[in-house]
Amino acid sequence: xxxxxxVGMPACEVARTxxxxxxxxxxxxxxxxxxxxxSASLIAxxxxxxxxxxxxAPLRPGGSMLALKSLPLLxxxxxxxxxxxxxxxxxxxxxxxxxxxxxVRTATDGSTMRLLAGLETLxxxxxxxxxxxxxxxxxxxx
Numbered sequence: 001x002x003x004x005x006x007v008g009m010p011a012c013e014v015a016r017t018x019x020x021x022x023x024x025x026x027x028x029x030x031x032x033x034x035x036x037x038x039s040a041s042l043i044a045x046x047x048x049x050x051x052x053x054x055x056x057a058p059l060r061p062g063g064s065m066l067a068l069k070s071l072p073l074l075x076x077x078x079x080x081x082x083x084x085x086x087x088x089x090x091x092x093x094x095x096x097x098x099x100x101x102x103x104v105r106t107a108t109d110g111s112t113m114r115l116l117a118g119l120e121t122l123x124x125x126x127x128x129x130x131x132x133x134x135x136x137x138x139x140x141x142x
Contacts, residue, residue: 031137035083038130042080042091045098045123046073048116057112069101080131085138092131098124 049070054063072094079087102121106114 034134041127088131
């Protein structure tokens with residue numbers, strides 16, 4: 001649709017809108033919803049990392065030691081499930097390693113691994129975004 005800037009807003013209204021009004025959408029997402037999104041994406045990422053390196057497309061037949069890359073993801077799991085702000089903050093930084101690995105393997109690996117790496121990147125980015133928004137909500141409430 002021509003003339004539309006921000007979803008559902010005519011371009012002329014966007015020009016008269018302050019930046020804080022444009023970011024109000026994230027206040028409509030409850031912290032509970034963000035906690036569920038973060039928890040689900042983290043659990044899915046753990047499952048993907050294990051399945052990828054053991055069954056789906058291991059580097060060596062029968063699985064590889066790269067399955068151990070899922071172990072660091074277990075460290076923040078209980079803190080994320082319980083909604084601990086400190087865990088959200090450091091896990092957001094840790095997950096960037098998985099984003100990086102996913103991007104690199106998407107660019108360098110074969111077709112099956114490329115698909116799995118893209119899924120890893122997507123899940124890690126969903127986790128990253130939900131943790132940032134959760135932390136923003138939690139610090140705004142204090």
